[in-house]
Amino acid sequence: MKRSAILALGVASLLWAAAGSAGADEVVIAAQYPLSGPMASYSGPFLREGTEIAIQRINETQMLGKGRTLKVIIEDNAGDRNQAISLMNRFATSDNALAVLGVYGSYLSLPAAPVANELKIPFLAIAASPAIVQAGPWSFILIEQPNDSMKLLAQYAAERLHVKTAALVFDRANDASVRLKDSFAKYLKERGGSVVSEDGISAQDTNFAPIATKIASEKIDALFLESVPSVAGNFLVQVRQAGLSPDVKLLASGQVSSPVFRSIAGAAAEGILYPADYVADMSGEENKYFADEYRKRSHKDPDQNAAWAYTGMLLLAHAIHDAGPGADRAKVRDAMAKLTNVEVPLGAGKFSYDKDRMPNFDLIMLQVVKGVPQIVK
Amino acid sequence: MLAQQLLNGVVVGAVYALFSLGLTLVFGMHRILNLAHGAVFMWGALIGYFAVTLAGLPLWAAFIVAVFGAGLVSVALELCVFRPLRRHQGDEFGTIVASIGANLILMQLAQQATNAQTLRFPFGIFPILFYDIAGLRVSLQQLVILGAVAVIVVALLAFLFKTSLGSEARAVAVDERTSMLLGVNPGKVYLTSFLIAGMLAGAAGVILGVAFNSVSYVMGDAVMLQAFVVIVLGGLGSVTGAVLAGILIGMIQTLTTAYISTELSDAVVFGLLFVVLLIRPDGFFAGLHTEYRVA
Helix, strand or coil: CHHHHHHHHHHHHHHHHHHHHHCCCEEEEEEEECCCCCCHHHCHHHHHHHHHHHHHHHHHCCCCCCCCEEEEEEEECCCCHHHHHHHHHHHHHCCCCCCEEECCHHHHHHHHHHHHHHHCCCEEECCCCHHHHHCCCCEEECCCCHHHHHHHHHHHHHHCCCCCEEEEEEECCCHHHHHHHHHHHHHHHHCCCEEEEEEEECCCCCCCHHHHHHHHHCCCCEEEEECCHHHHHHHHHHHHHCCCCCCCEEEECHHHHCHHHHHHHHHHHCCCEEEECCCCCCCCHHHHHHHHHHHHHHCCCCCHHHHHHHHHHHHHHHHHHHHCCCCCHHHHHHHHHCCCCEECCCCCCEEEECCCCCEECCCEEEEEECCEEEECC | CHHHHHHHHHHHHHHHHHHHHHHHHHHHHHCCCCCCHHHHHHHHHHHHHHHHHCCCCCHHHHHHHHHHHHHHHHHHHHHHHHHHHHHCCCCHHHHHHHHHHHHHHHHHHHHHHHCCCCECCCCCCCCCCEEEECCEEEEHHHHHHHHHHHHHHHHHHHHHHHCHHHHHHHHHHHCHHHHHHCCCCHHHHHHHHHHHHHHHHHHHHHHHHHHCCCECCCHHHHHHHHHHHHHHHHCCCEHHHHHHHHHHHHHHHHHHHHHCCHHHHHHHHHHHHHHHHHHCCCCCCCCCCHHHECC
16 A cells, blocks of 8 residues: 555656656757857857847747747757767657757758758758758758849949959858859859959868968959858958958958957958848847847847847747647648748848748848948948 | 969978977987877967967967977876886887877867867967068068077077087987986986977967967867978988978978869878888988988
8 A cells, every 4th residue: 555655656746747847838949059169169159149039039928829938959069960960860859859940051951951851850950051951841941042142242242343353262161152152253254243263261271371372463353252250250361461452342251240250350351241141230129139138148249140040949939839739840840831021130120931941031231341240231 | 473472381381390390309219109299289379379368478478488388298298108108118009099199188178278169369469560572572470480490490400419418319319228328318318309399399389370360279180290291201300301391391282272272282292292102211301411310
């Protein structure tokens, strides 16, 4: 009698504990970012901050519905492809997450996308490569196509800055970087411009003196730069030191919107123009909440990475809401594909997926003036 | 532009030479292939960085602190890794494996100390000044690097060939047992050579950290690879050979990057190593200035 009473008590407490820890109306999603390793300096901590602010926002406004809360498991993939794949497996099988956000960048997201499709878990990659979407119906991307941003940049360079000749520098080991560079070259040529030189660099390189000297000696109207923020900043310092003319216009992809780029490049970044998904000064209620909260926590303006993570969480929350209470992964996936005009901090403030599950929001053009990015009209 | 690129190559090559001198010194004298030499170089750069950013020292003072700091790290390697192995009569393979382990430990300590981040010396820590010399755009930084490397190499040669401790070191390199019979203390010689090797690596670390605007816990790996080519090309144990080979490698790497392809620079350098090993296994500069060999 005594033994069965103890057993009953034990079972009851286990059930209670299980109900308490999972939370009857708590939805679990997972995120993985490069919180350590070489990519961490410009990505991981910003992504985590954006994610945490989004969770606070989602739960404060009861975005999932009354009484339903969102919980996120954030893990470090260290910028390593194998770890990204392992975490994707763990999130889908052990943690029973309803969806996954992150990985960060096409380099890490591309190998993780087939795994997400195999395990049938919705995966929103903070990346731009269409190959991630092509991996299957379970994978989505958050960032607009290279074509869109590069078309805007090339158009601005040719028509407003009258750029006729350009040197291109890009990250040769990164699929997305090569696409961005090719897109810029294509659109510049369509507008009568020409490419004088193309030089691939690597995220591990530190000595840029040979390429910098070569570019400084070329007759060019503009230098286009596409690499991770820390490397782009370092390259710009070295190309300035090599004697690049101050008349040469500096153009870049949105990667340079990170404060890390400006802190490394310093005065060398002055005047650089780039299309961006985000700037802290944009109007809109969603951006106001996000930017104010970020400043309160970090005592500085949020960057593009934080805005991406915040937006990603909002999109997942909207999809979970639209899928209805008790929805499974398939319903969340279907709801993701139908998201339209979701208010977000990115671009002009409205996010939609088109029929091919490609993201749409209007980009903005920024220029660094006296060390601060400003919107170019 | 060719002359400008050659200058770039000479500058980076001079730093490779500085780094490689420590490696070739220890190998030439003691037949120890210290694969943790890259980690000592990296710690030199880190100590310099922390001396500037945490202690607020000016760059010249941070450089001196880093040089001696890296020297002490190298001495610690000798005392904690190589000396115990010699006492237990460990073979060359065991010594190499132990140095790989020491390298990993030093790198992981640096990873913790830097939170795996790439660090940058404060912007403008070195005056950005340029001079027009014979049509070349030469920076103050390049002049200081070349001057510092030249002074260090001359000081090393003077120590090895003009001091009694240098003579003792070379005697141990030729025959340790005989030199002991003549009253030389090999333990002191080992400590001295590791100290000097570490100081050379530390100097190279700070110079590259400032010049390339980048300090990270993995920075030693790439330089170690270049150093292998330098010491094989220069002839093991040859001071003059290491300097010439370092400068040659720097120029080849720079010209390949500038005129052929960035992707091919390592392939060209290691292709050259392969060819040299085939046609001159003792090194391309092995027969040059044999009086400046440590063994």
